[in-house]
Amino acid sequence: MNQAHSRVVAVLSKHVSRLNAEGALGAALRRRGIASTDMRLDHVPQILPDLQRALKLFGSVDPTRLRDELMSLTPPTGRTVPPPAPTVRRIEIRSEDDIVVARSATRELCEEIGAGSFATQRVATVVAELARNIVSYTPGGTIELEPKAKDRRIVCIRARDRGRGIPNLQEIMSGRYRSATGLGLGLLGTKRLSESFAVKTGPSGTEVDVQVRT
Ligand SMILES: Nc1ncnc2c1ncn2[C@@H]1O[C@H](COP(=O)(O)OP(=O)(O)OP(=O)(O)O)[C@@H](O)[C@H]1O
Numbered sequence: 001m002n003q004a005h006s007r008v009v010a011v012l013s014k015h016v017s018r019l020n021a022e023g024a025l026g027a028a029l030r031r032r033g034i035a036s037t038d039m040r041l042d043h044v045p046q047i048l049p050d051l052q053r054a055l056k057l058f059g060s061v062d063p064t065r066l067r068d069e070l071m072s073l074t075p076p077t078g079r080t081v082p083p084p085a086p087t088v089r090r091i092e093i094r095s096e097d098d099i100v101v102a103r104s105a106t107r108e109l110c111e112e113i114g115a116g117s118f119a120t121q122r123v124a125t126v127v128a129e130l131a132r133n134i135v136s137y138t139p140g141g142t143i144e145l146e147p148k149a150k151d152r153r154i155v156c157i158r159a160r161d162r163g164r165g166i167p168n169l170q171e172i173m174s175g176r177y178r179s180a181t182g183l184g185l186g187l188l189g190t191k192r193l194s195e196s197f198a199v200k201t202g203p204s205g206t207e208v209d210v211q212v213r214t
C-alpha cells in the first residue's frame with residue numbers, strides 16, 4: 001500500500017475497525033477504477049461520497065466531519081480545487097453480481113455527464129449485454145467506461161475478455177445467427193444502439209469497443 005492509502009485508512013480507522021476501513025476504501029477505489037497502489041490524495045474528492053456512505057453503514061459516522069478530516073489530508077492549493085479529471089472506470093467481470101456493479105457505474109457516469117434517463121438506459125443496456133457475454137462465454141474480463149475526451153456526451157465502452165474468441169462473428173453480425181439460449185439484444189442490438197462499434201476477436205480473447213451517444 002502507498003502512503004496516501006495508509007493515511008486515508010488511518011483517518012477511517014478512527015471511526016471504524018481497521019478491517020472495515022480498508023474494506024470501505026478498497027471498494028470505493030474499485031468503483032472508480034483506481035488501483036490501491038496508484039492511489040493519490042487528490043483522488044479523495046472522487047471517492048469521498050462512497051466512503052461517507054460506507055462509514056455511515058458501518059458506524060453512523062457524521063459525513064460532514066468525515067469530509068473535513070479527509071479533505072484536510074489533501075494539500076492546500078490556495079485556489080479552488082478543479083473538479084477531478086475523469087478517470088476510466090474499470091470493472092472486473094466474472095459473475096452475475098459484476099453486471100450489477102457495471103450497470104451502476106454506468107448510471108453514475110451518465111449522471112456525471114448530464115445524460116437523460118433514456119440515454120442512460122441505452123448505455124446501461126449496452127454495458128449489460130457486453131458484460132453478460134463475458135459472464136456467459138468466457139472465464140472473465142473487464143469493462144472500461146469513460147466519457148469521450150472530445151465530446152463528453154459520448155460514452156466509450158471497452159469490453160475485454162480472456163475467452164476463446166468468437167469465430168463466427170461475421171455470421172452473428174449479419175443477423176443470420178440464432179443463439180440457442182439468447183433472447184436479449186446481443187451484439188447486433190448493441191451495434192444498433194451505438195454510434196461506433198468495433199470488435200477484435202481471436203483465440204485468446206475478445207475486445208469490443210463501442211461508443212454510445214447520450
Ligand atoms: N465475449 C465472447 N466470447 C466468446 N463468445 C462470445 C462472446 N460474446 C458472444 N459470444 C458468442 O456469440 C454469440 C452471439 O452473442 P450475442 O450476444 O449476439 O447473442 P447471445 O449472447 O447468444 O444471446 P443474447 O441475445 O442473450 O445476447 C453467443 O451465442 C456466443 O456464442
Ligand SMILES: [Mg+2]
Binds near residue numbers: 184185
Ligand atoms: Mg449476448
